[in-house]
Amino acid sequence: MEIPALTDAEELTCDVLVIGGGTAGTMAALTAAERGANVLLLEKAHVRHSGALAMGMDGVNNAVVPGRAEPDDYVAEITRANDGIVDQSTVCQTATRGFAMVQRLESYGVKFEKDEHGDYAVRQVHRSGSYVLPMPEGKDVKKVLYRQLRRREMRERIRIENRLMPVRVLTAGAGAERRAVGAAALHTRTGAFVLVR
Known part of the structure; x- marks a missing residue:
């Protein structure tokens, strides 16, 4: 497999970037979308079965x-x-x-x-x-949350990008004014770079 050039990186934009599609990331994405933000949810595996609670909780x-x-x-x-x-x-x-x-x-x-x-x-x-x-059906927590992500009104606000491993936080400014403005990610299957701003 040939690794794509960094200069060929795809660029994505969003109002809110959520890194990690586990339970906390999923809830963060839902919360931001419910408040009107356009959300990009990056997950290195697949949101449906990622995170510490993927196997459920009791x-x-x-x-x-x-x-x-x-x-x-x-x-x-x-x-x-x-x-x-x-x-x-x-x-x-x-x-x-x-x-x-x-x-x-x-x-x-x-x-x-x-x-x-x-x-x-x-x-x-x-x-x-x-x-x-x-929680008698706690094994299904992640499935329930994934269904929420896939509801039509959420799909319009939340873009899910599975198989993207964030590798660097992009920043702007200096000193006390320095802040996060995005992330660089690597596709875990193709090796392609993605920039999120």
Whole structure:
């Protein structure tokens, strides 16, 4: 195979570049597109089965469900469980924003365990508080998210480029004014370079 010349690099443009099509990258792309941005999602493998959660997950371990738990209690328990070695502001963000993410994932079709009354069936695993929300079909999280990416209104805003390995962040400016303006990527099958700006 002959490697294409760098001068023959394809150039792509977007409002928002997301590098990595795992669960976090997929959610970032969906969020940006839902807010009106034209998104380019680069993935070195294939978005459908990439990332740490490609094989699924069995539950959400930080479900602070209103009426069942309080963010302050979650922060205290996680701090205690980790011998105080945590960034409490980050844990607090997780506690206060996590339930909205559970609801968002559920709106996409991710299933969470419910009790006989239709309430979330959170479990207690720490000394106090119930924060673990089982996912009976957690193996399908990535499939559900991929279906969201492929919905017509998302396809119009999100361009997925599989098999592109980012190799360099492109920057502009100098010193304190220096900022990321794109990326250079290498196609993992053809060796062709792609520039994203």
